[in-house]
Amino acid sequence: MGLLVNVELLLGLIALGFVVGLVMALVEVYAPRPLAFGATVYSWFLRGVPELVLLFLFFFGPEQFGIRVSAFLAAVLALGLRSSAYQAQIFRGALQSIPHGQMLAARALGMSRLQAISHVILPQALRLSLAGWSNEFSSVLKDTSLASAIGLVEVMRRAGRITKDPRNLPLFLPTLFLVACMFLVLTYAGNAMIGLAEKRLRVPGLEMRR
């Protein structure tokens, strides 16, 4: 049915969004002014431009310069980078909510800033990010259907092909309903996994409430 393409796209874009988003959040919070400002502008741009425009930019843009990008890669990049901007905001909020005393105590022990961030600040901030992050997960999962706009044959595109044929008119609603169900199941499964992670990582005094 093409749902597998959506799942692959989801995994690719969320991983890209996580890595880039985390780096951007760290830059925004800890890097010197000019760099931090760059990260802010990055976030502002990617959150401000409609996703469809981003998809077209990443798919048709390189073509102008003679570089052919597959629809899948373009979708991962466009949706992944867009998600990184949102994820950066989630991580930034969590990083900034860790009391300054945690950093002071780590530095007083003789840890470098990098050690303090990786052993003290991040383990706490990531736990606090989980609730907001599960929200972003549900959101990007549904975004994968947008990739049909640049011709990626995923589940929405398949559904479109079926329903376009006039003879299939009676199938129009059932097909859409089926697609909706697929996404509902995926959302449920993903959130259940995140919930499990939350439970396993729970630490008294660092609870995250949804």
Next chain:
Amino acid sequence: MALLRVEELYKRYGREEVLRGVSLSVARGETKVLIGPSGTGKSTLLRCINRLTEPDRGQVWLEDAEITSPNTDLNRVRAKIGFVFQDFNLFTHLTALDNVRLGLLRVRGLGRKEATERAMSELARVGLAEKANSYPAQLSGGQQQRVSIARALAMDPQLILFDEPTSALDPELIGEVLGVMVQLAKEGMTMIVVTHEMGFARSVADEIVFMEHGVIAEKGPPEQMFRSPKVPRTGEFLRKISELYGESK
């Protein structure tokens, strides 16, 4: 030779001069108690010693190494100076054992087994071996502060700086923390303690330093400071603070 020497330290925040030329010398095994009204730079002085706060001017020496020199390996120096905070600042996501062990693993570079043994023995030293697997949120304030002392002790520091270690505690929990500190003083640990606990100052301090308005107004052994202070303000402050906090341990 003094273990720690502070020479003419200055620090200002904006317009406010918090430290205005403070000099201090601490001998090995000495317990120095820093007292004075709030906002007179006691905590700033402690933080300038290991440069958690960067002083504007002046020098700090640990034995024959200048901490304030730009070439100092700050992380190495800090590992030799324990710091106990007013609000504990235990790492929230780690158990008591992991709090004490983290510096041993990441800064001292000890192996896991050795670090665990060391951390357990420090927890036992502050009477909290059975709380090794508790998270900070599961401990009382007094227990948290004792864990944070164990965390400092584990690094085998040359001296420990205490920044109002009992000010955030309920009165009934103060005793257990002071008890640990009295024990440390007896064992010959070098300590600088900012506190309002006059009973502790009187019985444990080798010297009491009275700070006001960013300078040292007077210093001397406890007996002299309590009986016959040279500066009238010292006597006034000591009377007031003893009334407020009592003198019992």
